Amino acid sequence: MRIGVDIGGTKTEAVAIDGAGRVIEEMRVPTGFGADAVIASTVAAVTELADRLGTTPPAFGAIGVGVPGAVDPASGRVAHAVNLGLDDLALGDELAARLGVRVRLENDVNVAALGAFHLLGLGAERSMAYLNLGTGLAAGLVLGGRLWRGSRGTAGEIGHIPVDPAGELCSCGQRGCLELLASGSAVARQWPTEHPRPVQNLFEAAAAGDALAIEVRQRFIDNVASAVRVLVLTVDVDDVVIGGGITSLGAPLLEAIREVLASWSAQSEFLASLELPSRVGLAPAGPVASVGAALLGDLASSIEPDLV
């Protein structure tokens, strides 16, 4: 049995999985803001989960924790997790001291990639990119069954590839970044709404025939498809799995992305040969990030956290 935790911007989710990787218990608590509160809410989630299982955290050899921001798995430090109020925190050590277990820390998109790979039942010979459509745009890569973090943990940062020299200025200092066109914040900027789910609201308005909504929706979908193309052309993963909150849109989202990819294939024999529409899918339902974090916890797992 292994425990994994995903520290999200609003909620912290903890799961326990059995030896076969099935979720046997899960729970959520609100995420605190700032170092002390984030540590406290994470400790509370793990302790409560262990309690429900009739045990205590030290009974687990190690737990895995996914967190947004720049994470150094070797040192267990996290930097620049702005929406959690964290900057350069030794989160791994802090949690380990309070919980009495070894803690493996990893970036949230990377653990979601591992979790999706596992929940989709993909084998060790497969490769997959998890394309996270959140406020920003980033991907996690699982190559040959293993998480590929890259040399400095920045693999999959495709949101900051410029795709239009005439595009807007990005907060990263570049112009025309893909993230400005294919992300939750991209939609929020082009389709201002008080709706709690702006992308869903956009799709509903587009389905109802609103001309601006149709235009904004198409630009968004076109650029999500561009992100898929970047991942396949560069890394040539078997599959690109779309993840993040907006996957609750379900089949209409996937069909729209596939339509764009198919229209490109009709114009390019080269792209057609890559069979992009059949290689894109949606992340599975379920707690992908916390399951992925749990898989980090066991170094003996067939899914290793590092390639090298």
Place this chain on the structure above:
Amino acid sequence: MRIGVDIGGTKTEAVAIDGAGRVIEEMRVPTGFGADAVIASTVAAVTELADRLGTTPPAFGAIGVGVPGAVDPASGRVAHAVNLGLDDLALGDELAARLGVRVRLENDVNVAALGAFHLLGLGAERSMAYLNLGTGLAAGLVLGGRLWRGSRGTAGEIGHIPVDPAGELCSCGQRGCLELLASGSAVARQWPTEHPRPVQNLFEAAAAGDALAIEVRQRFIDNVASAVRVLVLTVDVDDVVIGGGITSLGAPLLEAIREVLASWSAQSEFLASLELPSRVGLAPAGPVASVGAALLGDLASSIEPDLV
């Protein structure tokens, strides 16, 4: 001792390397055109090389062969090698039958990546992209010391990532592909010349103050730098090594690329954190592709041809 062959558009190069990977013998013959002639020139190169070493090809357990085009290493077939006049040829089997050895076939950019990785003395913990600036633009990836071909052998095909919606139509059917801006053919189109080395001629004209040459040169360098950025943001390799004929330009080419990357870093804290200028370099002198091909020949080598 291992033998590797690189079948290029004009010449075929064969090398023998010793157990430590040092080149102990090498030779070149003109490459034939069409299936029979390509097979004949490759057989001649290998037979002559073995003869110089006082032996015959069957004395080698296997030889590695790099060839342009779409290569299936499992079947030893090559498709679409237009400038060799090959289409769907069982080149591996044909060579094996004539030479009496097992043949491992691989794409030319991929073997060059393996060879550069080896000749640079990079260790198994390192990752590297070999960015080949030839007629087209493509990269070979070595991740954690191993060649990453991708799921269908198309990893590193970054030349067909569109980077400008207002760009020219590419022969692949898309618009604004990176290859239209950062490749030998891109330079040839923008700087027509009878000079045998158009990029060298362009750089000389730019150095002499020709306004058009300066503009074309800068556009070329900017987009080579873009290719470096795509590779680092997506795969996060330690190093990007520039290869292909134009690397004979040497230090001025590398310095120009580094200047562009440094100017971007000055505008983007995010890019600055990636330290791109220090991560780009030139391919080593020497027969990178044939050495890489030789490394394919020995499955017991620490450098495996496949990741999975």
